[in-house]
Amino acid sequence: MKAILQKEFRSYLRGNRAFTMLSIYLFILSGLCVLIYAGFNDGGFSDRSDIGLALYVTSAVVAIFQLTFFAPSLNASSLGSERDRQTIDVLMVTPVRRYQIILGKLIAPCLFLFLLSLASLPIGAMALLIGGIEIRDLLIALTIQVVTVLGYGTVGIWGASWAKTSRGAMLATLGLALIMAVGLPLLALLVVGILSNDEALFKSIMNNGFIRNLGVVILSFSPFFSLVMWIQSISEGQATTWTLDLQGALGGGVILQPWLISLLLWLVLIPLLIWRSSKQLQKSVARSSGG
């Protein structure tokens, strides 16, 4: 696996791709932060902590947005390009095990994306210096980013193990990422909007712990949901690291923080997807033998 990792890194860092991606990523991130800061500056400084929180929110949301789409596409192309270049067969007849190929192909792009995450830390540190957030908030945002990269990256690899070309894999996994990250929260908003017209029905559903918690668990696949729920907690000054206190309208009670649910979900799903991808890789190589 070390050989595959080394090769992947060499190909990432050679040429303009890594530099271009890093530049675009930081340009968008820092540009938006400057706009936020300028916006506050024009309105007059009311509270330093508002600026700190706004910078934190901007940097975290933009980072998550970019990673949500970079992670599956980069991972899908990492494995899919072996098929495009017709090098997968040659790799498969070496003693490297299938799961090692999958892991090598997963870890290299993920490490590159972690590098992007780390590169955005100075903006988060600025927010920390200005005030309004704690170091815990930065760490949680970073955790959500790491989980997003690994989780969505594994989805990308899994998709690539099925697809015939890297382009097909990229499109399929980007679509899936879009559904999970944005589609699920939008669907939840739509359902809540429709249900809230019937107050009795809405309350009965929200009071049903199983349905409500299942909804939260499904929504935790979206890093935006985890992040928004965390930001809401800290902006209301009620943040507790591990649990989320639901308001009365949502049936009340305490549940695990969505970022923690997301972490636990992906801890189970990632090994499962790696295992499935290894199996599928063998099948798809056999399928390409002429079946």
Next chain:
Amino acid sequence: MELIVETHNLTQRFGTHVALNQVNLSIPKGAVYGFIGPNGAGKTTTMRILTTLLQPTAGEALVNGISVRQNPDAVRKLIGFMPDYFGVYDSMRVWEYLDFFAHVYGIKQPRRTSLIQELLQLVDLTEKHDSYVMNLSRGMKQRLSLARTMAHDPSLLILDEPASGLDPRARIELRELLRELSRMGKTIMVSSHILSELAEMCSHIGIIERGTLLASGPVNEIMHDLRPHKLIEIQVVERAMAALQLLKQLPTINDVNLINELADDQAGGKLAINFSGTSDESSSILSNLIGQGFRVNHFAERQSDLEEVFLHVTQGVVA
């Protein structure tokens, strides 16, 4: 005879399509085995099973006595595989390409560095050490690919259409390289459409069509088995018709024909003899003709070539 490849009733189905039908293949150690067949005959499928890329539907395939089905990891260490295309890693230099595969095969530094030099020397690409792989010519890429298959010093090389798409010079270089590998004691299983090249290079051949192995064994034996009769061409300077009559009476001759048309009975001409006797008996044909006063200016046995055997055995039907 120690075998490095054995298959027993090897069968491969893709849905209802039978790609391999109970193939029983034997390749002795040290052989250069030419695997011949029309497109879609099952050559690549057999090779993909032997390289563990494909699980057979039924039957067994053994490499050096190890089952490809039960112990694919051990089989992978014994084989070097070159598919019928050359996949290029973009932005990779020649030495990095070999270093990657040597690393994958568990060869550690500093041995890898010296191994790369040895491999490049073997395939005559030493001066391309730092070149990008994608900038090499097709022939060079093919040689580099062959060097890659040798990285872990495998006992068996499986080469699927290695000469495909190469220009004549690159083909000759590749053929010389395969001869060199054969001299190094490697067993080589090679498929190709260029039968004349295989005939020069191979010690053994296998002919496959529609998933069925039609013939397999040493080249000479196959030639003999499939073409038991010799064809002798004779040219007489005069009285070809009389020579024809004489030859028809000889017991060892199965059939004799005039190849060209004769202007008259006294004219000379070419005769073709279908003959099943020994070398002594063929020389007695010549002495018989000379003894009868015929002036013979050409007497030669025509060798059956691989193409002739291939056409004789196969029907040109694709599976």
